[in-house]
Amino acid sequence: MKIKVLSLSMVLLVAFAFTSCGEDVKKQTVEINTPEEVKKSAKETADVADQHFIDGMTGKVWHNYLEIKMALTNGDGNQVKDVARGMAEAFTEERAEMKSLAKQLADTDDIEKQRALFSQFTEKAGSMFEDALSGGTIYKKFCPMAFNNKGAYWYADVEEISNPYFGDKMPNCGSVTKTIKK
Secondary structure (H helix, E strand, O other), X not given: OHHHHHHHHHHHHHHHHHHHXXXXXXXXXXXXXOHHHHHHHHHHOOOOOOOEEOOHHHHHHHHHHHHHHXXXXXXXHHHHHHHHHHHHHHOOHHHHHHHHHHHHHHHOOOHHHHHHHHHHHHHHHHHHHHHHEEEOEEEEEEEOOHHHHOOXXXXXXXXXXXXXXXXXXXXXXXXXXXXXXX
């Protein structure tokens, strides 16, 4: 009799465990991305694993710079503002001019003004990125048609062109002008 009660108790316990978890199991889903989706996602996210810098400030600024570049490429002014706010906090007082440009990026809603400020920021930060690179590769790129054919530079972590100055209007405008390797 004790064995039947014990067996019945075990069966009820197991049944209860399965039925109580059953709702959670039914809600679980698995998303499987196609190779095209994985490739597209890789283009849209900053991958700074291949670049190393001699100091933490430059590494953080580089990561923020790539995020801003991608946000401009995607035409997302709000993302530019959010990232620029964090970037401004990373600067020391010796980089006051870059800090000021980052704050201006964070304070404007106009995407074209953000693009102009990004170009100015690139002019100031370029040598910092190049000099502080201690490992990996960065690419200096140029779009000759930006700002009424005056042209503008930007830096990237991949060789492929993804233009922050024209976004989806002319995403492939530009070329690599310099490859910096350490």
